[in-house]
Amino acid sequence: AQKITQTQPGMFVQEKEAVTLDCTYDTSDQSYGLFWYKQPSSGEMIFLIYQGSYDEQNATEGRYSLNFQKARKSANLVISASQLGDSAMYFCAMREWLSGTYKYIFGTGTRLKVLA
Amino acid sequence: SAVISQKPSRDICQRGTSLTIQCQVDSQVTMMFWYRQQPGQSLTLIATANQGSEATYESGFVIDKFPISRPNLTFSTLTVSNLSPEDSSIYLCSVETGRDSYEQYFGPGTRLTVT
Numbered sequence: 001a002q003k004i005t006q007t008q009p010g011m012f013v014q015e016k017e018a019v020t021l022d023c024t025y026d027t028s029d030q031s032y033g034l035f036w037y038k039q040p041s042s043g044e045m046i047f048l049i050y051q052g053s054y055d056e057q058n059a060t061e062g063r064y065s066l067n068f069q070k071a072r073k074s075a076n077l078v079i080s081a082s083q084l085g086d087s088a089m090y091f092c093a094m095r096e097w098l099s100g101t102y103k104y105i106f107g108t109g110t111r112l113k114v115l116a
Numbered sequence: 117s118a119v120i121s122q123k124p125s126r127d128i129c130q131r132g133t134s135l136t137i138q139c140q141v142d143s144q145v146t147m148m149f150w151y152r153q154q155p156g157q158s159l160t161l162i163a164t165a166n167q168g169s170e171a172t173y174e175s176g177f178v179i180d181k182f183p184i185s186r187p188n189l190t191f192s193t194l195t196v197s198n199l200s201p202e203d204s205s206i207y208l209c210s211v212e213t214g215r216d217s218y219e220q221y222f223g224p225g226t227r228l229t230v231t
Contacts, residue, residue, distance in 0.1 A: 045222035
C-alpha cells in the first residue's frame, strides 16, 4: 500500500491565485514528520516546509502553508499568491522511524504549472 | 542549513562498468542518505549511509550492487556496480543536520546514463 499518496499528477493555477496540492499519508507511528519539496526543471530538490506529528499549529513558511489534518491523515500544501517561478514538481514526503532508523518516503509528485 | 556537493554532476558509462559518486557536506551531519530518481519518477531511498558501519539498505537494493562508504561525518560515496541501462537515473545524496529541525537537504544530483 502507498504510504504517501498524491492524487493530482498535474495542476494549473493562475498567477497570483492560491493553490492547494493534496497529500495523504499512512502510518501507524505516533511520531512522524511530513515534508514538502519543490523540484524545478533544473532537478534540484528544494525543502519548502515541515510539519511534525505533534505540532498543534499548521506550519507556515512565507507563501507556503501546510494544512495538517491529523485525523484524516492529510498534509496539503497551500501556495498563496502563485508566481510563475512556482511552476515545478512538488513532492510530499514522510519521515518515520522504522527498523531502528529513520526512513523517508516520497509521494509520486504533482506537477504545478502557473499561468500568466 | 547545509551545502552539499556531488561529483560527478553527470556521466555516461558503458554497460558492465561501475560509477562512484561522491557526496561532500560543508558541516558534520548525523544522517546521510542516497536516493535514486528514475526519469519522470519520484525519489526512492536506496540506503542510509552510517558513519563507521555498514549502510542500511532498503528493500530491493543490495550492497553488492550499491556499495556505500561513509568514512566520516561529512563525506560519503555510492558506487553503482555492473551497470545496465536500467541504472540510468539521477542519484541524489541528502543529509539531515540533526540540529533543531528535521530538514533534509539534497545535493544537486548525479545524472547517470548507461549505454
